[in-house]
Amino acid sequence: MKRAIVLVLDSFGIGASADAAAFGDEGADTLGHIADACAGGKANQGRQGPLSLPNLARLGLFHAHADSTGRVAEGVTLPAEVVGSYGYAQELSSGKDTPSGHWEMAGVPVLFDWGYFLDTDSSFPVSLTEALIEQARLPGILGNCHASGTTILEQLGEEHTRSGKPICYTSADSVFQIAAHEEHFGLERLYRVCEIARELLMPYNIGRVIARPFTGNSTVDFSRTGNRRDYSIAPPAPTVLQKLVEEKRGEVVSIGKIADIYAHCGITRKVKATGLDALFDATLDALEGAGDRSLIMTNFVDFDSSFGHRRDVSGYAAELEAFDRRLPELLARLQPEDLLIMTADHGCDPTWHGTEHTREYVPVICLGGGLSPGTLGRRDTFADIGQSLARYFGTSPMDYGTSFL
Numbered sequence: 001m002k003r004a005i006v007l008v009l010d011s012f013g014i015g016a017s018a019d020a021a022a023f024g025d026e027g028a029d030t031l032g033h034i035a036d037a038c039a040g041g042k043a044n045q046g047r048q049g050p051l052s053l054p055n056l057a058r059l060g061l062f063h064a065h066a067d068s069t070g071r072v073a074e075g076v077t078l079p080a081e082v083v084g085s086y087g088y089a090q091e092l093s094s095g096k097d098t099p100s101g102h103w104e105m106a107g108v109p110v111l112f113d114w115g116y117f118l119d120t121d122s123s124f125p126v127s128l129t130e131a132l133i134e135q136a137r138l139p140g141i142l143g144n145c146h147a148s149g150t151t152i153l154e155q156l157g158e159e160h161t162r163s164g165k166p167i168c169y170t171s172a173d174s175v176f177q178i179a180a181h182e183e184h185f186g187l188e189r190l191y192r193v194c195e196i197a198r199e200l201l202m203p204y205n206i207g208r209v210i211a212r213p214f215t216g217n218s219t220v221d222f223s224r225t226g227n228r229r230d231y232s233i234a235p236p237a238p239t240v241l242q243k244l245v246e247e248k249r250g251e252v253v254s255i256g257k258i259a260d261i262y263a264h265c266g267i268t269r270k271v272k273a274t275g276l277d278a279l280f281d282a283t284l285d286a287l288e289g290a291g292d293r294s295l296i297m298t299n300f301v302d303f304d305s306s307f308g309h310r311r312d313v314s315g316y317a318a319e320l321e322a323f324d325r326r327l328p329e330l331l332a333r334l335q336p337e338d339l340l341i342m343t344a345d346h347g348c349d350p351t352w353h354g355t356e357h358t359r360e361y362v363p364v365i366c367l368g369g370g371l372s373p374g375t376l377g378r379r380d381t382f383a384d385i386g387q388s389l390a391r392y393f394g395t396s397p398m399d400y401g402t403s404f405l
């Protein structure tokens with residue numbers, strides 16, 4: 001029975017990649033800098049001491065990090081025995097964004113350039129905002145700038161609830177984000193505005209529109225909710241998810257925002273969940289009922305959105321430790337033929353300047369699927385994961401990537 005589980009730890013990079021300098025990210029290292037901070041007593045909010053990831057360590061995470069960076073992170077002792085297959089992968093895609101990373105790991109790298117809104121203020125063309133205001137019948141928009149999604153709520157959240165104008169902002173990513181209050185503005189209305197924006201943004205080649213609903217009464221307690229929704233364009237070629245469904249009549253279960261990121265292509269079932277524990281529970285549930293030719297794919301978004309972009313080192317470390325504590329539950333449920341792959345879509349070093357993603361190698365940590373424990377070495381593209389899944393399920397091969405199976 002062929003069943004694969006792919007866990008994407010969103011933004012969990014393991015060291016600046018060879019091309020990081022071109023992104024201003026030379027020296028970035030999400031895992032390494034978190035471990036260093038923990039060992040140096042600089043990540044003790046809500047947790048304590050050196051970074052403790054015993055289960056990931058046994059699967060080879062820190063070996064992969066050492067191979068990718070040439071150093072062992074501070075406070076880390078490499079375990080004598082490694083039971084997983086571990087490597088690190090370079091991104092071939094031109095961007096360091098979420099869709100590029102996800103599509104590439106499914107065998108479809110993004111070799112074209114996305115559109116970007118490069119101006120940090122008055123970021124959007126007037127013709128675009130005017131069309132959005134008219135078509136969505138808005139009293140206007142706020143923001144129109146590059147911003148961190150939590151900071152901009154502090155700055156404009158109250159004005160939004162007073163005026164009814166949604167907050168539109170972007171970043172170094174190819175995104176158009178719309179924040180609005182779930183009750184004052186209305187969640188369904190926000191989704192409709194996003195759908196209109198999605199259409200209007202097609203000529204600009206913008207990868208994603210993101211609905212950013214929030215609740216709360218004032219600046220002090222505004223908080224974003226789990227009702228975030230990503231409106232992505234479709235991948236430029238069939239991913240391994242689509243091949244599994246179309247060629248093998250397989251089942252692809254999306255947990256969390258996976259379905260949104262693949263624009264619902266190649267997904268047979270969607271489960272939404274908010275927070276690490278709920279996402280992990282949903283993954284275990286899906287595995288329980290999964291039959292032959294099943295792929296379960298989960299995105300753990302909080303590493304990125306709650307901690308990486310927020311530059312919250314303690315929070316990121318605590319989230320990693322929470323993930324690691326849950327891992328044995330999954331390992332105990334794996335059947336001999338199952339293939340588990342843990343990876344990431346880009347980096348987001350919480351010690352780095354700014355609030356953006358960082359161009360990094362991602363871990364490729366595997367168990368099962370007939371793999372022997374030990375190193376998978378440096379992988380030239382995340383698409384090696386997609387190619388390996390294609391081989392595992394017996395679909396036609398992907399155009400990119402080399403199977404490690």
Ligand SMILES: O=P(O)(O)O[C@H]1O[C@H](CO)[C@@H](O)[C@H]1O
Pocket residue numbers: 098147148149150170171172173175177305309355356
């Ligand atoms: O600051 P928030 O709203 O979390 O935005 C982040 O999330 C978006 C998608 O990754 C990017 O634009 C990034 O800047």
Ligand SMILES: [Mn+2]
Pocket residue numbers: 010011097098304345346
């Ligand atoms: Mn991401």
Ligand SMILES: [Mn+2]
Pocket residue numbers: 098304305309348357
């Ligand atoms: Mn992000």
